[in-house]
Amino acid sequence: MKTSRRLPREDFNDCAYDATVTNRLAQGAVPPAHQLARVAYGLHAALERQLHDTLSELDLTIALADTLWQLDPALGPLSRRQLAERLGCDPSNVTFLVDRLEQRRLVTRARAGTDRRVKAMALTSNGIAVRSRLIGTLADAPMFSRLTATQQRQLAALLRACLSLTEDCTR
DSSP states (O other), rough: OOOOOOOOOOGTTSOOOHHHHHHHHHHHOOOOOOHHHHHHHHHHHHHHHHHHHHHHTOOOOOOHHHHHHHHHHHGEEEHHHHHHHHHHOOOOHHHHHHHHHHHHTEEEEEEEEEEEEEEEEEEEEHHHHHHHHHHHHHHHHHHHHSSSSSHHHHHHHHHEEEEEHHHHHOO
């Protein structure tokens, strides 16, 4: 995993923030919701960094990995529109992503029921194995594995609560 070299602060003297901004931050005037947003974004970035080597090894982009992630076997096959909603993108983008995954034999498409226009998409056994590898990479990450089992359950419950509130807002 790459690490970036940190430049000494004096290298940035000609490019400084306004004193009112830095004073407010120094005084701890950051609202709790903003602190939470910063931590959530930091977690998101850390998760992507954790996945980097596995994605490279599997020759996957973040978008392809997200598609595999969203095709959760527990949900059953999804239509292109349903998958687009889960990915937060246009259905035409789903076609491109699924084409690439289908070429690699990670996803399969079949007619959904009696409507020939609707295709159902699901992971193949290889797709399930790759998805499991992605999940395992994150589950084994130090940010989670170093927490106690109780802390892991608490964090999972809090994150589920956040996600359920998000789902309520999009309905």
